[in-house]
Amino acid sequence: MSLLAINRFGGEAVYSQIARQLENEIQRFYQPGSYLPSEALLAQRFGVNRHTLRRAIEELMQSGLVERSHGKGTRVLDAPIDYTLGQNTRFTELLEAEGMTAVTRILRKLQIPARDGVAKRLGVPENTPVIWLETLRLVDERPYCVISHFVPLQRFPEMLDSYTGGSLHDFILSNYQVSLRRVESLVTATLPLGDDAGLLHMPQHQPVLRVKSVNVDVTTGVPLEYALTRFRADRIQLRICP
Amino acid sequence: MSLLAINRFGGEAVYSQIARQLENEIQRFYQPGSYLPSEALLAQRFGVNRHTLRRAIEELMQSGLVERSHGKGTRVLDAPIDYTLGQNTRFTELLEAEGMTAVTRILRKLQIPARDGVAKRLGVPENTPVIWLETLRLVDERPYCVISHFVPLQRFPEMLDSYTGGSLHDFILSNYQVSLRRVESLVTATLPLGDDAGLLHMPQHQPVLRVKSVNVDVTTGVPLEYALTRFRADRIQLRICP
DNA sequence: GTTATCGGCATGTCTAGATGAGTTTACTTG
DNA sequence: CAAGTAAACTCATCTAGACATGCCGATAAC
Structure with a gap:
């Protein structure tokens, strides 16, 4: 697994770095249909606030990579x-x-x-x-x-x-x-x-x-x-x- | 101007109501190219937190109605x-x-x-x-x-x-x-x-x-x-x- | 066995505040 | 007057916490 180093001073927004990192991991390690860890867990892992993590996941949703459902979790979608x-x-x-x-x-x-x-x-x-x-x-x-x-x-x-x-x-x-x-x-x-x-x-x-x-x-x-x-x-x- | 009543218990999210309200006002009173009031002002007017108002504006951006630019403001775009x-x-x-x-x-x-x-x-x-x-x-x-x-x-x-x-x-x-x-x-x-x-x-x-x-x-x-x-x-x- | 309820966990929404960074304006200074 | 600068205003990002709401499985009641 690559380093999950979030650079807080490099100019790039934290949520953007996390989105990139997650996209990478999803394409490598996740099957379509499987669920991401919960927002709270991911936020903890990246050492950021849950809101920041949610912002990152919003990026992934925009690009059609994942899908959130209320009460269930965030699911990885099929590749195009x-x-x-x-x-x-x-x-x-x-x-x-x-x-x-x-x-x-x-x-x-x-x-x-x-x-x-x-x-x-x-x-x-x-x-x-x-x-x-x-x-x-x-x-x-x-x-x-x-x-x-x-x-x-x-x-x-x-x-x-x-x-x-x-x-x-x-x-x-x-x-x-x-x-x-x-x-x-x-x-x-x-x-x-x-x-x-x-x-x-x-x-x-x-x-x-x-x-x-x-x-x-x-x-x-x-x-x-x-x-x-x-x-x-x-x-x-x-x-x-x- | 229509009533800007935000119903906090009606089930519909506040940001969503604000987005609808703003969309309405934009189509009635704003020229393409003109700027919306600042986020702080709008938040005050609707009596919500600035984050909530930003969420509403995000809806408008998603539908291509407005465009934000850092440091300048939120501009009304041409009709699609x-x-x-x-x-x-x-x-x-x-x-x-x-x-x-x-x-x-x-x-x-x-x-x-x-x-x-x-x-x-x-x-x-x-x-x-x-x-x-x-x-x-x-x-x-x-x-x-x-x-x-x-x-x-x-x-x-x-x-x-x-x-x-x-x-x-x-x-x-x-x-x-x-x-x-x-x-x-x-x-x-x-x-x-x-x-x-x-x-x-x-x-x-x-x-x-x-x-x-x-x-x-x-x-x-x-x-x-x-x-x-x-x-x-x-x-x-x-x-x-x- | 079936149904009802409840608790745990997930995402959704809202508030509050701090700081950063880009743009414009107004003022100061030469 | 012009140029430079500082202040004021804008959106951008991040944190912290609270509570709402939806989903699901386990347990209790029928």
Whole structure:
């Protein structure tokens, strides 16, 4: 274990040094899901007041490393998930490969006319009816992303009624015998809009990664799904391999 | 002016009530850029301890409403920009486009020992001397991204003195006859840290895209550069074509 | 066996005060 | 008048202590 020397005169705030030290220890010695020692204990160990220690832990919470719960303790969170963007990478598979369970919750299922962005990306005329499917994905009970899917209604007429959860791509594959392939992704970041912060259980001031992607029929190349995904930026890391 | 009644027994935290009250007053009576009364004054006005009032102001900072500066005061910020989808998507740029007509300004050029993250990605032992090059890129006078480059000192001994700007990859190519190839990128988003907000001329509460990338010698596959880029998220959109 | 209660321990909130450090203002001095 | 300096004002950090509130397991009552 490295020295836990807190330098009180070096200019750097004590709580900041403690935060760094704790971050280090967490990444080395703690399993996700395990609990930190209590604030009182940690304060004693570092030789600081409990308030100072709490300030340090607040830093760790900001960076999404730990989570406090009243009466229980401070829990170490999972490391951000590595999401490899490729042609066939699918969220569900990716997580199940890591031994995590992904749950998809349907938030909205509507028929709407395609506006410019959606119409353009799906390659259909404006006002063509499309299905707007809004889903929330959770991994081990914790929300990871909100996705707005847009698919042409004509192509998947029964989806409005019969899709009730699970992998959308699997649903399309088994009901329509069509495989999808990702052709392009646009990535940017914003602060969460609308209900996203609430749905993702995150503060309004922390950013989300927005990924726009178009999926085409793997055989014909026709665009069949346009998806706009908002990931909690502190829980996801996109890996791009050229 | 509305009543400023703080209910100390209603279950809601005092700081939270004050935050709400202040938010209300700010939106009604304060111009962006103006300063709030000092913490001591506000604490007196609400009849609470200064720490409690500071906690309330922290809430306001979290929601990006105000900004504190040491010694000056607490300033009301501009209303958050409404991110309309597609408004800024004209800035679409390829991540690969290194040779843009961008101006590169060198912020720092130092020799440091490689710490764990840098050492691991460059495949060198810890504390190996590396060059830490911090650059700011501007397009049309507007700051675009800040990049921290790390290259092994031993491999590029003269770079500390002779690199004075322009494309780093071109510099390496013409001085060392080595072409670089990007092997992987990790993308996430955070709020700007350190001086980044100031350098990028953006508010603290708007996110940056962080891209970690490793560049290797195109012939040998040896990692030669590790770069951590922070893009203004409102000016960039990464396009990923699998 | 099941339920209720209670105590110990965790985090959450609030107060009080001291000191440090950056910024601005006003005054003093040359 | 100008420059330098000191005071006053700002936020920043740290300490100390008190009490509230939520969680959980152990024990007691049913």
